[in-house]
Amino acid sequence: MQQMEKxxxxxxxxxxPALWLAVFFLIPFLIVLKISxxxxxxxxxxxxxxxxxxxGLPVPRIHWSSYAYLxxxxxxLRSYLYSIMVAAVSTLFCxxxxxxxxxxxxxxxxxxxxxxxxxxxxxxWTSFLLRVYAWIGLLQNDGLINYVLLHVGLIHHPVTLLQxxxxxxxxxxxxxxxxxxxxxYANLEKHDPALLEAAADLGARPFTIFLRVTLPQSLxxxxxxxxxxxxxxxxxxxxxxxxxxxxQIMIGRMLSDExxxxxxWPVASGVAILILLLLVVPIVLLQRVxxxxxxxxxxxxxxxxxxx
Amino acid sequence: MRRTGLFSRTTLVxxxxxxxxxxxxxxxxxxxxxxxxxxxxxxxxxTLKWYGVLFSDGEVLxxxxxxxxxxxxxATAATILGTLAGTALARFGPFRGRSLxxxxxxxxxxxxxxxxxxxLLLLFVAxxxxxxxxxGMGALTITLAHISFCMAYVTVVIQSRLAxxxxxLEEAAQDLGARPAKVFWRxxxxxxxxxxxxxxxLAFTLSWDDLVxxxxxxxxxxSTLPMVIFSKVRLGVxxxxxxxxxxxxxxxxxxxxxxxxxxxxxxRRRERDAxxxxxxxx
Numbered sequence: 116m117q118q119m120e121k122x123x124x125x126x127x128x129x130x131x132p133a134l135w136l137a138v139f140f141l142i143p144f145l146i147v148l149k150i151s152x153x154x155x156x157x158x159x160x161x162x163x164x165x166x167x168x169x170x171g172l173p174v175p176r177i178h179w180s181s182y183a184y185l186x187x188x189x190x191x192l193r194s195y196l197y198s199i200m201v202a203a204v205s206t207l208f209c210x211x212x213x214x215x216x217x218x219x220x221x222x223x224x225x226x227x228x229x230x231x232x233x234x235x236x237x238x239x240w241t242s243f244l245l246r247v248y249a250w251i252g253l254l255q256n257d258g259l260i261n262y263v264l265l266h267v268g269l270i271h272h273p274v275t276l277l278q279x280x281x282x283x284x285x286x287x288x289x290x291x292x293x294x295x296x297x298x299x300y301a302n303l304e305k306h307d308p309a310l311l312e313a314a315a316d317l318g319a320r321p322f323t324i325f326l327r328v329t330l331p332q333s334l335x336x337x338x339x340x341x342x343x344x345x346x347x348x349x350x351x352x353x354x355x356x357x358x359x360x361x362x363q364i365m366i367g368r369m370l371s372d373e374x375x376x377x378x379x380w381p382v383a384s385g386v387a388i389l390i391l392l393l394l395v396v397p398i399v400l401l402q403r404v405x406x407x408x409x410x411x412x413x414x415x416x417x418x419x420x421x422x423x
Numbered sequence: 424m425r426r427t428g429l430f431s432r433t434t435l436v437x438x439x440x441x442x443x444x445x446x447x448x449x450x451x452x453x454x455x456x457x458x459x460x461x462x463x464x465x466x467x468x469x470t471l472k473w474y475g476v477l478f479s480d481g482e483v484l485x486x487x488x489x490x491x492x493x494x495x496x497x498a499t500a501a502t503i504l505g506t507l508a509g510t511a512l513a514r515f516g517p518f519r520g521r522s523l524x525x526x527x528x529x530x531x532x533x534x535x536x537x538x539x540x541x542x543l544l545l546l547f548v549a550x551x552x553x554x555x556x557x558x559g560m561g562a563l564t565i566t567l568a569h570i571s572f573c574m575a576y577v578t579v580v581i582q583s584r585l586a587x588x589x590x591x592l593e594e595a596a597q598d599l600g601a602r603p604a605k606v607f608w609r610x611x612x613x614x615x616x617x618x619x620x621x622x623x624x625l626a627f628t629l630s631w632d633d634l635v636x637x638x639x640x641x642x643x644x645x646s647t648l649p650m651v652i653f654s655k656v657r658l659g660v661x662x663x664x665x666x667x668x669x670x671x672x673x674x675x676x677x678x679x680x681x682x683x684x685x686x687x688x689x690x691r692r693r694e695r696d697a698x699x700x701x702x703x704x705x
Contacts, residue, residue, distance in 0.1 A: 124603050125515055129524065132508035132574065136527040139571040143542030146549055160548050212441075215434035222428065231435070233683060238442050240675045242632045244649050245668040248656045249445030252452065255660070257459060259448060289441065343533065350535020352635050357656065367537040374541060374639075384545070387538045394535075402529055 144391070151384035154178040162380045181385035191369065195389065198366040201280075201355075202348040205287040206295075209344050210337065212288065213295035217336075218329075220296075221303035232300070239293050247286050247357050254282050254358070283359040287348055295340040302336025302408075303329075335408055342401040350390050366390055446672060453665035473666040480663065483651055490631055490648040493562060497569035498626035504570065505577025505622055510611065512578065513585035514593075531575040540639030543568045547640060560642030568640045569633060573626035580625065584618035585611075617686070624678075 153162040163178070185191045220231045238246060253259045254276040261273040276282050306329065314324045350367040359365065364372075366386065374383035454469035455462075477483060508528055512521070531539065547557060547564050557563050592614070596606045612619070634649040641650065655661050 121603050128507050129511035132504045133524050143546040146545045147542045215431035216438045219431035219435035241672050249449045346533040352537050370537045
């Protein structure tokens with residue numbers, strides 16, 4: 116009796132959020148997929164229906180026009196490749212800056228550690244948009260950075276920093292750095308210092324210890340952090356709009372422009388599907404990394420319990 | 424050892440400077456009388472002029488009110504749904520559809536916002552056509568959209584908190600004959616209450632800050648605060664936005680400091696109680 120009640124209760128607890136996500140996360144993607152195979156037309160909503168009723172029978176009408184348009188227009192291909200490059204380069208920058216930071220926090224004393232972590236997380240709680248906006252004030256021609264450089268005498272005329280690749284990377288690295296640091300820290304903090312001591316006792320130099328002991332152990336953290344940066348940056352909209360180049364736009368902006376300015380819903384949906392195709396592999400990888408981290412912990416716990 | 428320590432520590436300090444310079448610059452310039460960012464008008468600064476401008480801007484105030492309403496509703500609903508999902512994932516062991524639920528709760532976190540926004544708008548349009556609900560775009564559609572991506576974050580917070588507790592307390596209560604619902608209310612929920620609160624605050628912040636998804640699912644006349652800020656800053660720097668940023672940063676910073684102190688206080692009290700209990704047992 117109680118067993119049945121328990122099963123019904125569990126079904127409800129897991130079922131309600133699953134139902135919600137199915138309606139508001141899964142089904143919307145199917146609709147995007149459907150509309151990407153439609154054709155724009157002047158109507159409300161502005162796309163052609165996929166089913167035509169002929170003599171009471173549904174006849175599907177699949178249009179490839181939005182994909183044909185996307186693949187033959189070099190503008191889209193360029194913007195697609197540009198987004199991948201920006202995401203990859205930003206991920207590398209985040210890694211090279213974030214790894215030493217996470218390492219220093221993980222090696223800091225107990226009291227310092229929570230304070231430093233709070234400093235890393237704090238910007239995350241304040242408005243993303245406002246933090247990106249702050250860089251306009253710093254980077255513009257009469258902004259703080261040019262002002263300082265002019266006064267120090269490093270330059271004699273203001274340098275254009277805003278709306279360049281430089282300002283775009285600054286904005287992205289600045290916004291996504293915590294996403295790299297946190298999983299790296301979670302990984303580095305678990306390392307056993309005894310391993311490092313053993314390596315040092317055996318005469319390994321610090322850099323060798325890092326390369327042979329620390330780095331291999333932190334690969335799951337590197338993977339998680341890199342994917343957490345790469346995936347959202349590919350479709351980033353706010354940073355490139357405020358800080359990026361005007362002559363080369365990223366694919367997220369492309370989607371938004373197609374939708375809002377050209378009101379071409381099928382093409383916008385097609386862009387969304389192409390971004391998703393690009394991101395399917397990284398997203399699956401991320402889930403695998405995270406699952407392995409979780410299962411790794413339970414395996415460890417199980418072995419410890421078995422030993423005691 | 425020494426050298427790697429020095430290098431990583433230097434990077435840490437420079438990285439923190441990099442993270443905080445923009446925020447500090449906004450705070451400083453919010454008190455500047457001049458419209459230009461670089462010109463510090465020493466004769467008339469510091470001034471509260473831009474705060475006055477901000478509070479007499481009806482558009483900003485309306486938007487802030489809408490954002491507050493949306494964020495409170497979305498965070499509350501997302502916390503309830505996320506707590507259910509987190510409990511299911513952390514406590515139910517393997518069940519059918521588990522990996523689907525895992526996928527649906529982690530994917531929204533990394534999904535590019537333009538895609539989430541577009542897909543939700545297309546859903547709402549299709550729903551309105553099919554069943555006449557929701558009627559047009561506005562506060563309701565923004566709230567529904569926010570619940571979906573906020574609950575993914577809450578799920579992760581709750582799940583990792585529950586993973587940190589073993590099930591022995593819950594099992595003990597069950598062995599003593601408590602029904603599952605009672606076990607949840609009397610044992611599980613009090614244990615994860617800090618995580619539930621943290622999840623709510625995180626969801627509130629995410630909803631309050633969201634620009635891209637709102638832009639897709641908002642109708643005419645329902646602009647959230649980030650939408651108003653975005654349209655202002657697209658035209659260049661406007662000093663009243665600095666004032667707004669300063670207000671938001673001070674609220675968040677004091678909130679985080681208070682929360683940290685409270686957690687430390689709780690921790691100390693728990694340790695003292697444990698010591699007292701140990702002493703009493705002796």
